[in-house]
Amino acid sequence: MDELNRLTVEAYQQAPKFPVVVLLDDIRSAHNVGSAFRTADAFLIEKIVLCGITGRPPHREITKTALGADESVAWAYYPTAAEAVAALRGQGYRIVAVEQTTGSTSLQQMEFSGDDRYCFIFGNEVFGVKEELLALADACVEIPQFGTKHSLNVSVTIGIVLWEVIVKLKLLRKAV
Numbered sequence: 001m002d003e004l005n006r007l008t009v010e011a012y013q014q015a016p017k018f019p020v021v022v023l024l025d026d027i028r029s030a031h032n033v034g035s036a037f038r039t040a041d042a043f044l045i046e047k048i049v050l051c052g053i054t055g056r057p058p059h060r061e062i063t064k065t066a067l068g069a070d071e072s073v074a075w076a077y078y079p080t081a082a083e084a085v086a087a088l089r090g091q092g093y094r095i096v097a098v099e100q101t102t103g104s105t106s107l108q109q110m111e112f113s114g115d116d117r118y119c120f121i122f123g124n125e126v127f128g129v130k131e132e133l134l135a136l137a138d139a140c141v142e143i144p145q146f147g148t149k150h151s152l153n154v155s156v157t158i159g160i161v162l163w164e165v166i167v168k169l170k171l172l173r174k175a176v
Contacts, residue, residue, distance in 0.1 A: 012041065012072045018169050019117040020045040021093060022158060025081035025133065026052040026124040034065025035155035036122075041069035043162045048073055049088070049119070051081040081121065085136050093119040097137040098161055099129040100150065104140035107164050114172035120161055122154050 007015060022040055027033055033055050040048050050056050056077055057063065057070040078084035085095055094116050112118075121137065123129035128151075134140060143152065143160055152160070 009068070009072045012044075013074075015044060017044050017046045018166055020162070020165060020169075021047055021049055021088060021117075021119040022162070023049040023051065023081060023084055023088070023119055023121045024054045024154075025121060025130065026127075027054040027122070027154060028125055030055040030059050030061035031065045032125065032153070032155045033059075034062040034067075034070065036158050037062065037066035037069040037073050037075075039155070039159050039162055040073045041066075043166045045162065045166075046074065046117075048075045049084045050075060050077045051084050052079070081130070081133055082136065085119070085121070085133065088119045089136075091117070093117045094139070095119050095121065095137045097121045097123075097129045097134050097140045098142070098157060099123065099134060099140050100142045101134060101140045104142040107141045107143050107161060110139070110141050110164075110168075112165070112168045112172060114169070118165065120165070122158055125154055 022036055022045060024033060024036055036048060055062055057075070062070055078087070089095060096118055098120055121129050121133055143157060
């Protein structure tokens with residue numbers, strides 16, 4: 001680990017984060033939640049917000065998949081995603097739903113501001129982001145897909161979205 005220059009949990013918690021929150025609404029699989037924690041740690045985001053039936057640490061399956069990231073990444077729980085969105089909006093976050101809709105923007109076309117904070121909503125593995133949350137979002141983004149399937153596993157989606165967002169935010173930081 002020393003050769004990889006990895007942060008300790010304490011150093012991670014003190015490190016400056018990218019202004020990004022991942023909101024997980026009604027995620028059924030604790031393995032998907034653990035993967036979200038692991039990906040959030042990899043990209044140094046602010047926190048994860050867990051809503052509804054989404055499992056919460058400490059949980060055996062979350063811990064197994066997170067490989068300790070459930071201890072490094074800050075998280076909060078709200079009974080409903082609508083409550084979480086209201087709280088995050090009040091803290092100045094721009095709310096972005098990750099969902100295929102008639103008005104969604106392709107992820108690579110989304111423009112970012114170095115001054116904004118972002119909350120990305122990821123919905124249930126079967127039903128996606130709820131209509132009520134789509135109505136509360138400032139924008140909707142989707143990942144272009146070219147095969148026969150029209151969806152990706154939520155943990156894969158989180159990884160793709162965070163990669164694109166962090167790459168763009170890093171470029172904005174260098175431009176300033």
